[in-house]
Amino acid sequence: MSSSDNWPSWEVFTQKGDGSPHEHAGNVHAPDAEMALLNARDVYARRMEAVNIWVVPTVSIVASTPEDMGPFFDPANDKMYRWPNFYKTPEGIKQI
Amino acid sequence: MENNHQALFTYCVRLADNALVLAQRLCEWCGHGPILEEDIAISNMGLDLLGQSRALYTYAATLEGAGRTEDDLAFHRNERQFLNRCLVEQPNGDFAVTMMKSFLYSSLAYLQFRELSRSKDETLSGIAAKALKELTYHVRHSSQWVIRLGDGTDESHQRISIALQDLWGFTDELFEMDEVDRILIQAGVACDLEALRSEWNQMVEEVFGQALLSLPSVVGYRSKGGFKGIHTEHLGHMLSEMQYLPRAYPDAKW
Numbered sequence: 348m349s350s351s352d353n354w355p356s357w358e359v360f361t362q363k364g365d366g367s368p369h370e371h372a373g374n375v376h377a378p379d380a381e382m383a384l385l386n387a388r389d390v391y392a393r394r395m396e397a398v399n400i401w402v403v404p405t406v407s408i409v410a411s412t413p414e415d416m417g418p419f420f421d422p423a424n425d426k427m428y429r430w431p432n433f434y435k436t437p438e439g440i441k442q443i
Numbered sequence: 444m445e446n447n448h449q450a451l452f453t454y455c456v457r458l459a460d461n462a463l464v465l466a467q468r469l470c471e472w473c474g475h476g477p478i479l480e481e482d483i484a485i486s487n488m489g490l491d492l493l494g495q496s497r498a499l500y501t502y503a504a505t506l507e508g509a510g511r512t513e514d515d516l517a518f519h520r521n522e523r524q525f526l527n528r529c530l531v532e533q534p535n536g537d538f539a540v541t542m543m544k545s546f547l548y549s550s551l552a553y554l555q556f557r558e559l560s561r562s563k564d565e566t567l568s569g570i571a572a573k574a575l576k577e578l579t580y581h582v583r584h585s586s587q588w589v590i591r592l593g594d595g596t597d598e599s600h601q602r603i604s605i606a607l608q609d610l611w612g613f614t615d616e617l618f619e620m621d622e623v624d625r626i627l628i629q630a631g632v633a634c635d636l637e638a639l640r641s642e643w644n645q646m647v648e649e650v651f652g653q654a655l656l657s658l659p660s661v662v663g664y665r666s667k668g669g670f671k672g673i674h675t676e677h678l679g680h681m682l683s684e685m686q687y688l689p690r691a692y693p694d695a696k697w
Contacts, residue, residue, distance in 0.1 A: 354478070375480050378591065385584055386480035389487050 558634035593654025
Protein backbone atom coordinates (compact mmCIF):
# COMPACT_ATOMS: atom_id res chain seq x y z
CA MET A 348 0.00 0.00 0.00
CA SER A 349 2.81 2.46 -0.57
CA SER A 350 0.74 4.62 -2.87
CA SER A 351 -2.82 4.78 -4.06
CA ASP A 352 -1.62 3.85 -7.55
CA ASN A 353 -1.06 0.34 -6.31
CA TRP A 354 -4.56 -0.16 -5.04
CA PRO A 355 -6.61 -2.47 -7.22
CA SER A 356 -9.87 -1.39 -8.75
CA TRP A 357 -13.20 -2.99 -7.77
CA GLU A 358 -16.45 -2.98 -9.69
CA VAL A 359 -19.46 -2.02 -7.61
CA PHE A 360 -22.96 -3.44 -8.04
CA THR A 361 -25.85 -2.04 -6.03
CA GLN A 362 -29.30 -3.46 -5.42
CA LYS A 363 -31.96 -0.78 -5.23
CA GLY A 364 -34.60 -2.78 -3.39
CA ASP A 365 -35.45 -6.28 -2.24
CA GLY A 366 -35.88 -8.53 -5.26
CA SER A 367 -34.30 -6.08 -7.69
CA PRO A 368 -31.25 -7.15 -9.65
CA HIS A 369 -27.81 -5.86 -8.70
CA GLU A 370 -26.80 -3.24 -11.23
CA HIS A 371 -23.38 -1.89 -12.07
CA ALA A 372 -22.90 1.43 -10.29
CA GLY A 373 -19.25 2.20 -11.03
CA ASN A 374 -15.91 1.38 -9.45
CA VAL A 375 -13.72 2.20 -6.49
CA HIS A 376 -10.10 1.75 -5.51
CA ALA A 377 -9.36 -0.17 -2.33
CA PRO A 378 -6.55 -2.24 -0.83
CA ASP A 379 -8.80 -5.23 -0.10
CA ALA A 380 -12.37 -6.54 -0.19
CA GLU A 381 -13.57 -5.12 3.14
CA MET A 382 -12.28 -1.62 2.33
CA ALA A 383 -13.76 -1.93 -1.17
CA LEU A 384 -17.14 -2.62 0.41
CA LEU A 385 -16.81 0.38 2.75
CA ASN A 386 -15.66 2.66 -0.08
CA ALA A 387 -18.49 1.45 -2.28
CA ARG A 388 -20.94 2.25 0.49
CA ASP A 389 -19.54 5.76 0.86
CA VAL A 390 -19.39 6.53 -2.84
CA TYR A 391 -22.47 4.79 -4.23
CA ALA A 392 -24.90 4.21 -1.35
CA ARG A 393 -24.77 7.26 0.88
CA ARG A 394 -28.05 8.70 -0.34
CA MET A 395 -30.13 5.60 0.31
CA GLU A 396 -29.58 4.26 -3.19
CA ALA A 397 -29.06 0.66 -2.14
CA VAL A 398 -30.11 -2.16 0.17
CA ASN A 399 -27.22 -4.43 -0.79
CA ILE A 400 -23.80 -4.07 -2.42
CA TRP A 401 -21.49 -6.43 -4.29
CA VAL A 402 -17.86 -5.61 -4.98
CA VAL A 403 -15.86 -7.64 -7.48
CA PRO A 404 -12.18 -7.25 -8.36
CA THR A 405 -12.11 -5.54 -11.75
CA VAL A 406 -9.54 -8.10 -12.95
CA SER A 407 -12.18 -10.81 -12.42
CA ILE A 408 -14.48 -9.25 -15.00
CA VAL A 409 -14.12 -10.80 -18.44
CA ALA A 410 -15.42 -8.42 -21.09
CA SER A 411 -16.08 -8.81 -24.78
CA THR A 412 -13.92 -6.66 -27.08
CA PRO A 413 -15.00 -4.23 -29.81
CA GLU A 414 -13.86 -6.83 -32.37
CA ASP A 415 -16.42 -9.26 -30.92
CA MET A 416 -19.24 -6.89 -31.81
CA GLY A 417 -19.98 -8.29 -35.24
CA PRO A 418 -19.98 -12.00 -34.50
CA PHE A 419 -21.54 -11.58 -31.07
CA PHE A 420 -24.40 -9.22 -31.73
CA ASP A 421 -25.15 -8.82 -35.43
CA PRO A 422 -26.66 -12.29 -35.94
CA ALA A 423 -29.54 -11.24 -33.67
CA ASN A 424 -30.54 -8.50 -36.16
CA ASP A 425 -32.99 -10.51 -38.24
CA LYS A 426 -34.33 -12.89 -35.63
CA MET A 427 -37.52 -11.19 -34.45
CA TYR A 428 -38.79 -14.51 -33.14
CA ARG A 429 -36.32 -14.29 -30.27
CA TRP A 430 -38.25 -11.35 -28.84
CA PRO A 431 -41.21 -12.02 -26.59
CA ASN A 432 -43.21 -9.42 -28.55
CA PHE A 433 -46.08 -11.75 -29.35
CA TYR A 434 -47.02 -12.56 -25.79
CA LYS A 435 -49.63 -10.56 -23.93
CA THR A 436 -48.58 -9.40 -20.46
CA PRO A 437 -51.21 -10.05 -17.79
CA GLU A 438 -52.51 -6.89 -16.16
CA GLY A 439 -50.99 -5.86 -12.86
CA ILE A 440 -47.55 -7.31 -13.55
CA LYS A 441 -45.00 -4.61 -12.94
CA GLN A 442 -41.66 -6.37 -13.26
CA ILE A 443 -40.83 -8.93 -15.90
CA MET B 444 -34.29 26.48 34.72
CA GLU B 445 -34.66 23.92 37.47
CA ASN B 446 -31.86 21.54 38.36
CA ASN B 447 -32.53 18.60 36.06
CA HIS B 448 -33.37 20.91 33.22
CA GLN B 449 -30.14 22.85 33.64
CA ALA B 450 -28.17 19.62 33.87
CA LEU B 451 -29.73 18.20 30.72
CA PHE B 452 -28.98 21.43 28.85
CA THR B 453 -25.30 21.18 29.82
CA TYR B 454 -25.23 17.45 29.06
CA CYS B 455 -26.61 17.97 25.55
CA VAL B 456 -24.22 20.84 24.82
CA ARG B 457 -21.27 18.66 25.89
CA LEU B 458 -22.36 15.87 23.57
CA ALA B 459 -23.04 18.32 20.76
CA ASP B 460 -19.67 20.04 21.17
CA ASN B 461 -17.84 16.70 20.86
CA ALA B 462 -19.71 15.98 17.65
CA LEU B 463 -19.33 19.47 16.16
CA VAL B 464 -15.62 19.83 16.89
CA LEU B 465 -14.81 16.42 15.42
CA ALA B 466 -17.09 17.17 12.46
CA GLN B 467 -15.11 20.34 11.77
CA ARG B 468 -11.82 18.44 12.02
CA LEU B 469 -12.97 15.65 9.69
CA CYS B 470 -14.34 18.11 7.16
CA GLU B 471 -10.95 19.83 7.06
CA TRP B 472 -9.93 16.77 5.01
CA CYS B 473 -12.42 17.65 2.28
CA GLY B 474 -10.40 17.94 -0.93
CA HIS B 475 -7.26 16.64 0.79
CA GLY B 476 -8.06 12.94 1.23
CA PRO B 477 -5.41 10.43 0.25
CA ILE B 478 -7.73 9.01 -2.43
CA LEU B 479 -11.09 10.17 -3.74
CA GLU B 480 -13.00 7.38 -2.01
CA GLU B 481 -11.48 8.18 1.37
CA ASP B 482 -12.03 11.90 0.86
CA ILE B 483 -15.74 11.19 0.45
CA ALA B 484 -15.80 8.77 3.38
CA ILE B 485 -14.17 11.18 5.83
CA SER B 486 -16.41 14.09 4.82
CA ASN B 487 -19.47 11.83 5.07
CA MET B 488 -18.58 10.95 8.62
CA GLY B 489 -17.97 14.61 9.40
CA LEU B 490 -21.42 15.44 8.11
CA ASP B 491 -22.98 12.63 10.16
CA LEU B 492 -21.43 14.20 13.24
CA LEU B 493 -22.57 17.66 12.19
CA GLY B 494 -26.12 16.30 11.96
CA GLN B 495 -25.84 14.83 15.45
CA SER B 496 -24.60 18.11 16.86
CA ARG B 497 -27.44 20.03 15.22
CA ALA B 498 -30.07 17.77 16.77
CA LEU B 499 -28.44 18.10 20.19
CA TYR B 500 -27.99 21.90 19.98
CA THR B 501 -31.57 22.33 18.88
CA TYR B 502 -32.77 20.28 21.83
CA ALA B 503 -30.46 22.14 24.21
CA ALA B 504 -31.76 25.48 22.93
CA THR B 505 -35.34 24.32 23.49
CA LEU B 506 -34.51 23.22 27.04
CA GLU B 507 -32.87 26.56 27.76
CA GLY B 508 -35.85 28.48 26.42
CA ALA B 509 -33.85 31.71 26.17
CA GLY B 510 -34.36 32.30 22.48
CA ARG B 511 -30.95 30.99 21.45
CA THR B 512 -30.73 28.77 18.37
CA GLU B 513 -28.45 25.94 17.29
CA ASP B 514 -26.40 28.52 15.37
CA ASP B 515 -25.97 30.73 18.44
CA LEU B 516 -24.66 27.75 20.38
CA ALA B 517 -22.30 26.65 17.62
CA PHE B 518 -20.99 30.03 16.46
CA HIS B 519 -21.36 32.48 19.31
CA ARG B 520 -19.57 30.81 22.17
CA ASN B 521 -15.86 31.16 22.91
CA GLU B 522 -13.44 28.36 23.59
CA ARG B 523 -13.89 28.41 27.38
CA GLN B 524 -17.60 27.90 26.79
CA PHE B 525 -17.05 24.87 24.58
CA LEU B 526 -17.48 21.66 26.56
CA ASN B 527 -16.00 19.04 24.25
CA ARG B 528 -13.33 16.54 25.27
CA CYS B 529 -9.81 17.66 24.30
CA LEU B 530 -9.30 14.55 22.14
CA VAL B 531 -11.61 15.73 19.37
CA GLU B 532 -10.03 19.19 19.04
CA GLN B 533 -6.55 17.79 18.36
CA PRO B 534 -5.21 18.65 14.90
CA ASN B 535 -5.67 16.08 12.15
CA GLY B 536 -1.97 15.39 11.70
CA ASP B 537 -1.49 12.70 9.09
CA PHE B 538 -4.08 10.16 7.99
CA ALA B 539 -3.03 7.78 10.80
CA VAL B 540 -3.64 10.40 13.49
CA THR B 541 -7.05 11.21 12.02
CA MET B 542 -8.09 7.56 11.91
CA MET B 543 -6.82 6.88 15.43
CA LYS B 544 -8.63 9.93 16.78
CA SER B 545 -11.80 8.92 14.99
CA PHE B 546 -11.49 5.37 16.32
CA LEU B 547 -10.86 6.39 19.94
CA TYR B 548 -13.80 8.79 19.89
CA SER B 549 -16.31 6.74 17.92
CA SER B 550 -15.72 3.53 19.87
CA LEU B 551 -16.65 5.19 23.15
CA ALA B 552 -19.39 7.33 21.57
CA TYR B 553 -20.87 4.12 20.17
CA LEU B 554 -21.15 2.61 23.66
CA GLN B 555 -22.39 5.87 25.15
CA PHE B 556 -25.10 6.43 22.55
CA ARG B 557 -26.13 2.78 22.78
CA GLU B 558 -26.88 3.42 26.47
CA LEU B 559 -28.49 6.79 25.73
CA SER B 560 -30.81 5.18 23.18
CA ARG B 561 -32.49 3.70 26.28
CA SER B 562 -32.59 7.03 28.12
CA LYS B 563 -35.76 7.97 29.96
CA ASP B 564 -35.65 11.28 28.12
CA GLU B 565 -37.44 10.51 24.87
CA THR B 566 -35.86 13.23 22.76
CA LEU B 567 -32.38 12.24 23.84
CA SER B 568 -33.07 8.55 23.27
CA GLY B 569 -34.39 9.35 19.78
CA ILE B 570 -31.32 11.39 18.84
CA ALA B 571 -29.07 8.66 20.28
CA ALA B 572 -30.79 5.85 18.36
CA LYS B 573 -30.23 7.66 15.08
CA ALA B 574 -26.64 8.54 15.92
CA LEU B 575 -25.92 4.96 16.95
CA LYS B 576 -26.32 3.65 13.40
CA GLU B 577 -23.91 6.29 12.11
CA LEU B 578 -21.39 5.63 14.87
CA THR B 579 -21.52 1.89 14.20
CA TYR B 580 -20.24 2.66 10.72
CA HIS B 581 -17.64 5.14 11.98
CA VAL B 582 -16.20 2.49 14.31
CA ARG B 583 -16.07 -0.03 11.49
CA HIS B 584 -14.38 2.36 9.07
CA SER B 585 -11.81 3.74 11.51
CA SER B 586 -10.99 0.39 13.14
CA GLN B 587 -10.42 -1.21 9.74
CA TRP B 588 -7.93 1.53 8.93
CA VAL B 589 -6.19 1.27 12.31
CA ILE B 590 -5.76 -2.47 11.69
CA ARG B 591 -4.52 -2.02 8.14
CA LEU B 592 -2.07 0.71 9.01
CA GLY B 593 -0.81 -1.22 12.04
CA ASP B 594 -0.45 -4.48 10.15
CA GLY B 595 0.72 -2.79 6.95
CA THR B 596 4.13 -1.49 5.93
CA ASP B 597 6.93 -0.40 8.23
CA GLU B 598 6.04 3.22 7.59
CA SER B 599 2.31 2.82 8.17
CA HIS B 600 2.98 0.86 11.37
CA GLN B 601 5.29 3.57 12.61
CA ARG B 602 2.80 6.32 11.83
CA ILE B 603 -0.16 4.65 13.54
CA SER B 604 2.05 3.80 16.56
CA ILE B 605 3.01 7.44 16.89
CA ALA B 606 -0.66 8.40 16.57
CA LEU B 607 -1.58 6.08 19.43
CA GLN B 608 1.31 7.33 21.54
CA ASP B 609 0.26 10.96 20.96
CA LEU B 610 -3.46 10.49 21.52
CA TRP B 611 -3.61 7.93 24.31
CA GLY B 612 -3.08 10.64 26.93
CA PHE B 613 -6.43 12.15 25.93
CA THR B 614 -8.46 9.00 26.59
CA ASP B 615 -8.71 9.12 30.40
CA GLU B 616 -10.46 12.44 30.05
CA LEU B 617 -13.20 10.87 27.95
CA PHE B 618 -14.51 9.21 31.10
CA GLU B 619 -14.58 12.28 33.37
CA MET B 620 -17.93 13.04 34.94
CA ASP B 621 -19.32 15.59 37.38
CA GLU B 622 -22.50 16.66 39.15
CA VAL B 623 -24.34 17.07 35.83
CA ASP B 624 -23.78 13.41 35.04
CA ARG B 625 -24.66 12.25 38.53
CA ILE B 626 -27.99 14.10 38.59
CA LEU B 627 -28.96 12.70 35.22
CA ILE B 628 -27.73 9.16 35.86
CA GLN B 629 -29.92 9.10 38.95
CA ALA B 630 -32.88 10.24 36.85
CA GLY B 631 -32.23 7.48 34.30
CA VAL B 632 -31.47 10.06 31.62
CA ALA B 633 -27.67 9.92 31.23
CA CYS B 634 -25.28 7.01 31.15
CA ASP B 635 -22.48 6.17 33.56
CA LEU B 636 -19.25 6.41 31.54
CA GLU B 637 -17.21 4.66 34.20
CA ALA B 638 -19.43 1.60 33.78
CA LEU B 639 -18.49 1.47 30.08
CA ARG B 640 -14.78 1.59 30.69
CA SER B 641 -13.98 -2.13 30.75
CA GLU B 642 -16.10 -2.81 27.66
CA TRP B 643 -14.34 0.04 25.85
CA ASN B 644 -10.91 -1.22 26.93
CA GLN B 645 -11.78 -4.62 25.51
CA MET B 646 -13.01 -3.09 22.30
CA VAL B 647 -9.89 -1.02 21.64
CA GLU B 648 -7.48 -3.71 22.81
CA GLU B 649 -9.00 -6.20 20.40
CA VAL B 650 -8.46 -3.79 17.51
CA PHE B 651 -4.94 -2.89 18.69
CA GLY B 652 -4.16 -6.62 18.95
CA GLN B 653 -5.10 -7.12 15.30
CA ALA B 654 -3.19 -3.98 14.41
CA LEU B 655 -0.07 -5.31 16.20
CA LEU B 656 -0.06 -2.21 18.40
CA SER B 657 0.63 -2.14 22.09
CA LEU B 658 -0.64 0.49 24.50
CA PRO B 659 1.99 3.11 25.36
CA SER B 660 3.80 2.16 28.56
CA VAL B 661 4.64 5.76 29.39
CA VAL B 662 2.12 8.53 28.93
CA GLY B 663 3.65 11.92 29.61
CA TYR B 664 0.62 14.16 29.40
CA ARG B 665 -2.96 13.50 30.39
CA SER B 666 -5.59 16.04 29.43
CA LYS B 667 -8.30 17.01 31.90
CA GLY B 668 -11.41 19.10 32.07
CA GLY B 669 -12.41 19.65 28.43
CA PHE B 670 -16.03 19.13 29.46
CA LYS B 671 -15.63 22.08 31.84
CA GLY B 672 -14.14 24.35 29.19
CA ILE B 673 -10.44 23.68 29.89
CA HIS B 674 -8.89 23.11 26.47
CA THR B 675 -5.63 22.68 24.64
CA GLU B 676 -4.35 25.56 22.49
CA HIS B 677 -5.76 23.98 19.33
CA LEU B 678 -9.45 24.63 19.96
CA GLY B 679 -9.20 28.41 19.79
CA HIS B 680 -7.50 28.31 16.41
CA MET B 681 -10.07 25.87 15.10
CA LEU B 682 -12.98 27.98 16.32
CA SER B 683 -11.54 31.17 14.85
CA GLU B 684 -11.78 29.57 11.43
CA MET B 685 -15.08 27.80 12.03
CA GLN B 686 -16.81 30.85 13.49
CA TYR B 687 -15.30 33.51 11.28
CA LEU B 688 -18.15 34.00 8.86
CA PRO B 689 -21.13 34.27 11.23
CA ARG B 690 -19.08 36.57 13.48
CA ALA B 691 -17.82 38.82 10.70
CA TYR B 692 -21.24 38.95 9.01
CA PRO B 693 -23.80 38.36 11.77
CA ASP B 694 -26.81 38.55 9.47
CA ALA B 695 -25.35 36.53 6.63
CA LYS B 696 -27.88 34.21 5.03
CA TRP B 697 -26.98 31.16 2.98
